[in-house]
Amino acid sequence: MPMHIGEKDFKKRVTKGIQDDFMRGAVRSAQERLQNRRAAAAEELGDWEEWRTLGQQIRSHTVEHLDYYLHQLSEKVAELGGHVFFAETGEEANEYIKQVVQEKNAKKIAKSKSMVTEEISMNEALEGIGCEVIETDLGEYILQIDDHDPPSHIVAPALHKNKEQIRDVFKERLDYLKTEKPEELALFAREKLREEFLTADIGITGCNFAVAESGSFALVTNEGNARMVTALPKTQITVMGMERIVPGWEELDIVVSLLTRAAVGQKLTSYITALTGPKQIDEADGPEEFHLVIVDNGRSKILGTEFQEALHCIRCAACINVCPVYRHVGGHAYGSIYPGPIGAVLSPLLSDYDEYKELPYASSLCGACTEVCPVKIPLHEQLIMHRRKIVEDEKKSTLAERIAMRGFEQIVHSANLYRTATRMAPFLTTPFAKNNVITKGPGPIRNWTDTRDLPRPTKERFRDWFKNREKQGGAV
Amino acid sequence: MKGKIINRERFLTNVSSKIGGLTPEKSIEKPEWTVNPQHNVLKDFTQDQLVDVLKEQCQHIHTDFFQTTSDRLKDTLNDVLAQYATKSFIYSADERFQTYHLDDFFQSSVNEKRAIMEWDPEDRETSVSFAEKADAGITFSDMTLAESGTIVLFNGKGQGRSVSLLPRDYIAIVPKSTIVPRMTQATQYIHELVKTGKNIASCVNFITGPSNSADIEMNLVVGVHGPIQAAYIIVEDK
Amino acid sequence: MIGNIQKGALKVKVSFFITCLGDIFYANAGKAAVELLERLGCEVEFPDAQTCCGQPAYNSGYHKETLEAAKHMIEVFEQSEYVVGISGSCVYMLHEYVHLFKDGSNWQKRAIALKEKTYEFSQFIVEILGIEDVGASYQAVATYHTSCHMTRLLGVKEAPFKLLENVKGLKMVDLPYRHDCCGFGGTFSVKMANISEQMVDEKISHIEETEANLLLGADGSCLMNIGGRITRQGKPVEVKHIAEILNSRGDE
Numbered sequence: 015m016p017m018h019i020g021e022k023d024f025k026k027r028v029t030k031g032i033q034d035d036f037m038r039g040a041v042r043s044a045q046e047r048l049q050n051r052r053a054a055a056a057e058e059l060g061d062w063e064e065w066r067t068l069g070q071q072i073r074s075h076t077v078e079h080l081d082y083y084l085h086q087l088s089e090k091v092a093e094l095g096g097h098v099f100f101a102e103t104g105e106e107a108n109e110y111i112k113q114v115v116q117e118k119n120a121k122k123i124a125k126s127k128s129m130v131t132e133e134i135s136m137n138e139a140l141e142g143i144g145c146e147v148i149e150t151d152l153g154e155y156i157l158q159i160d161d162h163d164p165p166s167h168i169v170a171p172a173l174h175k176n177k178e179q180i181r182d183v184f185k186e187r188l189d190y191l192k193t194e195k196p197e198e199l200a201l202f203a204r205e206k207l208r209e210e211f212l213t214a215d216i217g218i219t220g221c222n223f224a225v226a227e228s229g230s231f232a233l234v235t236n237e238g239n240a241r242m243v244t245a246l247p248k249t250q251i252t253v254m255g256m257e258r259i260v261p262g263w264e265e266l267d268i269v270v271s272l273l274t275r276a277a278v279g280q281k282l283t284s285y286i287t288a289l290t291g292p293k294q295i296d297e298a299d300g301p302e303e304f305h306l307v308i309v310d311n312g313r314s315k316i317l318g319t320e321f322q323e324a325l326h327c328i329r330c331a332a333c334i335n336v337c338p339v340y341r342h343v344g345g346h347a348y349g350s351i352y353p354g355p356i357g358a359v360l361s362p363l364l365s366d367y368d369e370y371k372e373l374p375y376a377s378s379l380c381g382a383c384t385e386v387c388p389v390k391i392p393l394h395e396q397l398i399m400h401r402r403k404i405v406e407d408e409k410k411s412t413l414a415e416r417i418a419m420r421g422f423e424q425i426v427h428s429a430n431l432y433r434t435a436t437r438m439a440p441f442l443t444t445p446f447a448k449n450n451v452i453t454k455g456p457g458p459i460r461n462w463t464d465t466r467d468l469p470r471p472t473k474e475r476f477r478d479w480f481k482n483r484e485k486q487g488g489a490v
Numbered sequence: 491m492k493g494k495i496i497n498r499e500r501f502l503t504n505v506s507s508k509i510g511g512l513t514p515e516k517s518i519e520k521p522e523w524t525v526n527p528q529h530n531v532l533k534d535f536t537q538d539q540l541v542d543v544l545k546e547q548c549q550h551i552h553t554d555f556f557q558t559t560s561d562r563l564k565d566t567l568n569d570v571l572a573q574y575a576t577k578s579f580i581y582s583a584d585e586r587f588q589t590y591h592l593d594d595f596f597q598s599s600v601n602e603k604r605a606i607m608e609w610d611p612e613d614r615e616t617s618v619s620f621a622e623k624a625d626a627g628i629t630f631s632d633m634t635l636a637e638s639g640t641i642v643l644f645n646g647k648g649q650g651r652s653v654s655l656l657p658r659d660y661i662a663i664v665p666k667s668t669i670v671p672r673m674t675q676a677t678q679y680i681h682e683l684v685k686t687g688k689n690i691a692s693c694v695n696f697i698t699g700p701s702n703s704a705d706i707e708m709n710l711v712v713g714v715h716g717p718i719q720a721a722y723i724i725v726e727d728k
Numbered sequence: 729m730i731g732n733i734q735k736g737a738l739k740v741k742v743s744f745f746i747t748c749l750g751d752i753f754y755a756n757a758g759k760a761a762v763e764l765l766e767r768l769g770c771e772v773e774f775p776d777a778q779t780c781c782g783q784p785a786y787n788s789g790y791h792k793e794t795l796e797a798a799k800h801m802i803e804v805f806e807q808s809e810y811v812v813g814i815s816g817s818c819v820y821m822l823h824e825y826v827h828l829f830k831d832g833s834n835w836q837k838r839a840i841a842l843k844e845k846t847y848e849f850s851q852f853i854v855e856i857l858g859i860e861d862v863g864a865s866y867q868a869v870a871t872y873h874t875s876c877h878m879t880r881l882l883g884v885k886e887a888p889f890k891l892l893e894n895v896k897g898l899k900m901v902d903l904p905y906r907h908d909c910c911g912f913g914g915t916f917s918v919k920m921a922n923i924s925e926q927m928v929d930e931k932i933s934h935i936e937e938t939e940a941n942l943l944l945g946a947d948g949s950c951l952m953n954i955g956g957r958i959t960r961q962g963k964p965v966e967v968k969h970i971a972e973i974l975n976s977r978g979d980e
Contacts, residue, residue, distance in 0.1 A: 040707065043707065043708070044707065044708045047708040048708060059527070059531075061527045061530070064525040064527040065527050065528075067524065067525050068523050068524075068525050068526065068527065068528075071521070071523050071524065072523070075520065075521055077509075078509060078510075079509070079518045080505055080509060081502045081505045081506040081509065082517075082518045083518075084501075084502060084505065085498070085502055088495050088498055089495075091493065092492050092493040092494070092495050093492060093493075094493070095491055095492065095493050096493045097493040097494045097495075097496070098493065098494070098495045098496065098498070099496045099497060100495075100496065100497040100498050100500075100501035100502070101497070101501075102497070102500070102501055102504070106497075110496070150715070151705070152703045152705040152706070152714055153703075153705035156705070156706075170704065170705055170708065171705075172705055172706075173708070176707060177706050177707050177709075180706055196706040196707065196709045196711045197711050199706055199711075200703055200706065200711040200713070200714050201713070203714070204713070204714055204715055207715065208622075208715070211715075212618075212622065227681070227684050227685075228680075228684045228690060230690070230694075236701065236702050236703055236704070236714070237701055237702070237703045237705075237714040237715045237716070238655060238701035238714060238715035238716025238717075239714070239715045241651070241655050241695070241715075241716060242655065242715055242716075244651075244693070245651040245652055245655060245693075246618070246652075256505070261520055262520070262681055262684070263677040263678070263680045263681040263684065264674075264677055264678060264681050265520075266677055267528060267673045267674050267676075267677040267678075268528060270673065271528070271673060278704065280638075280698075281547070281637055281638035281639075281698075282635070282638040282640055282673065282696060282698045283698065284551075284697070284698050284699055284700065284701050284702055284716070285695065285696065285697060285698070285701070285716070286640075286695075286696035286698075287693065287694075287695055287696075288693070288694040288695075288696070289692065289693050290690055290691070290692050290693070290694075291692055292692070293692050293693075294646055294647075294689075294692050296611055296646070296647045297611060297645075297646050297647055297650075297692060298609070298610065298611045298612070298613065298614040298617050298618070298650055298652075299614060299617070299618060299650055299651045299652050300645075300651060300692055300693060304493075308501070310501065310504075310505075314504050314505055314508055317505065317508035317509050318508040318509055318510075
């Protein structure tokens with residue numbers, strides 16, 4: 015699966031993450047900064063909940079009528095002279111893009127950040143036909159020159175690296191001679207990449223939001239690389255996940271405002287670039303030819319299901335930035351280019367449960383993700399729905415768990431059985447108890463007592479106390 | 491010439507079947523959203539109050555803020571260019587430069603041995619390569635968003651995309667009347683153009699300060715691929 | 729302090745919801761809660777047929793099994809005037825029943841009725857009894873763990889703090905990063921034990937930063953998790969349910 019990254023085994027990935035102190039230090043401080051910025055930007059508005067409500071309504075309406083809006087979008091793009099290719103799979107998308115590249119006899123491709131192209135492994139497909147694909151987002155660039163280290167975050171892909179590590183990568187690969195100061199590192203990348211922009215044959219971008227009413231699409235960036243990619247090369251290809259669309263410009267305003275605040279706490283990022291078709295005849299810069307590739311790649315499987323709200327996602331990563339699980343294991347542990355809570359929801363849907371069955375369980379269901387989502391996706395509830403599907407439809411839960419849950423069902427709806435079970439607790443646990451705690455439990459309790467004590471059940475249950483008290487005349 | 495649309499029918503038929511089998515051609519009306527908080531931001535602010543908001547916001551986006559009268563505009567611009575040690579600049583082909591009598595100033599700049607160029611929509615090669623080497627790019631703002639400190643450029647023809655992008659510094663001249671509360675007013679304006687069947691610019695840029703990145707340890711670094719310094723000069727309308 | 733419910737009027741009838749962990753492990757918290765509610769003028773009964781709220785099954789994806797628990801609990805508390813529980817998370821689960829049944833069904837109506845009368849302990853005292861000072865006194869420097877389900881899902885954010893602020897002798901210290909989960913998460917704590925361990929250790933390091941000698945909370949499960957790790961590591965921090973402090977009159 016192209017979405018997949020790293021080691022196959024989930025447990026090994028998690029252990030690796032937990033043991034990586036550098037990564038965890040980098041993630042912790044990044045999360046803290048991003049959390050604080052988001053919170054400040056939301057608070058400053060004063061009516062953030064209303065903005066979220068509006069965002070939810072817009073996303074919900076758009077996805078409910080996705081066929082209509084995609085049709086409108088494609089008509090508008092074609093009217094402007096752009097070409098639109100609808101790709102049901104990643105392979106179809108890559109084939110089309112390769113064909114355009116070959117027709118143009120293009121060798122060098124400058125690319126701005128795009129998650130969907132990661133998802134479909136477009137770079138590898140183009141490199142396979144002899145193209146040089148240059149990632150121009152600073153984070154992506156760092157990863158690309160570090161032997162294609164996979165991204166660990168959907169907004170800040172190199173978030174798992176600290177500046178010393180980045181300096182070392184630059185030094186080893188590009189003969190960089192200066193210090194680990196971010197300013198110096200960035201200036202170095204600026205100089206390296208400037209030449210590439212000017213000489214690239216084709217520019218490829220992702221798409222934050224397409225605007226159906228005018229056939230436009232918006233790129234939300236800070237660095238200016240997406241502007242370079244869309245101003246200088248003669249041919250432009252934009253690849254979008256099919257749900258990344260809004261009805262009109264008025265809605266674009268809202269989703270962009272939500273995105274920039276939720277992602278990085280900025281009122282707007284440095285550049286919001288809204289492009290409509292190829293350049294016009296009287297214009298000097300801008301692409302002469304424009305191709306829009308609309309990618310399904312598993313998204314339509316989600317439509318019409320209980321997971322449809324996952325398609326409302328605007329890829330701000332706010333959920334990732336508050337997630338305590340992500341903080342401790344890092345992005346790579348998820349084994350998907352989409353990590354964190356939204357990744358745990360989306361990855362099994364875009365791929366399957368065989369590949370990602372553990373992800374819905376990699377959450378304490380603390381709900382921090384749901385609380386910050388700017389378009390109100392009930393992320394932790396979606397994780398519970400995944401668990402339900404794994405149990406009920408996929409029958410992928412363990413036999414022991416199924417037996418335990420059947421027992422649970424029997425006990426909880428029978429007062430007598432329940433009373434008996436709870437009365438037994440102190441006796442059953444006595445052999446394991448030391449002082450007032452259990453330090454080494456049997457069976458599944460073992461996983462608990464490996465790290466924590468378990469209190470010893472009290473001899474007198476609460477209900478016994480209450481009953482005795484009533485016998486003795488009740489409340490004093 | 492109309493572009494090609496490939497694979498649409500199969501693709502959308504599948505999508506439609508999942509969400510209730512709508513005919514994609516059927517017109518969908520947008521619902522009335524129950525809340526519209528965007529209209530309350532800086533509501534009823536006067537033009538002067540909006541200038542204050544913009545000024546304050548400039549501090550957060552690493553942008554130098556200047557305010558001047560139309561008579562003094564050329565002096566202010568000269569000061570900024572001196573402060574930025576500008577030896578060369580490119581400016582968009584925009585008649586407002588004449589309206590504000592900056593053409594005379596440009597002439598005197600040449601006399602001061604500054605290399606200058608007006609963006610030439612007919613000559614892509616020269617324009618781009620000049621912009622790429624220029625110390626500064628200068629444009630007028632088409633719309634200005636107070637809340638976020640954003641210059642909106644309707645790029646096209648004389649308003650070349652590269653002028654505000656390739657040079658080391660970016661200087662925006664902001665006629666006071668172009669200032670609106672926020673992005674809402676700009677997108678509403680564009681929506682009205684679309685609704686009435688008018689063309690919109692092939693590239694609408696919302697520019698907020700210099701380029702930056704936080705990809706290295708979430709530390710904001712100013713000046714990555716685009717300009718490293720930015721200045722807004724607010725000018726009383728002519 | 730005179731609350732919403734006037735003294736001398738008919739006593740408020742409370743059906744007490746102890747939760748499994750409370751019944752088995754934290755009987756003291758339950759006792760304290762009952763005693764305090766009575767002090768505050770409530771008439772407390774304990775429907776003995778009550779079992780578990782079903783959350784362990786629900787969160788694990790066993791929704792058919794949860795349904796049985798839900799129906800049972802709805803029946804158990806059908807006649808109650810108020811249902812008051814000592815765990816925010818389990819109380820939220822009783823609210824969540826509404827979503828388990830078909831829209832408009834009779835069971836859903838009954839679930840809604842249960843939701844509307846079910847409160848978390850501190851929430852009940854502040855919002856229904858209208859009392860913020862329960863007359864408690866306790867000598868300690870304490871910090872409070874805001875449990876996730878109680879704050880984020882049930883939406884009870886202020887009530888425990890209001891009550892604790894008025895406890896004489898108790899010095900409350902803010903817990904840094906209090907919005908972070910303690911790592912319990914039900915079966916998460918055993919299924920993803922190593923991740924859970926990292927989370928609880930981080931929580932404890934923040935508790936230690938406060939230099940408090942007492943950790944309070946309103947959710948037995950979180951307290952069991954944090955407390956279990958604290959005793960394992962032999963840290964000098966006592967862990968108690970807020971009911972125990974609110975019912976204290978300085979005689980401990």
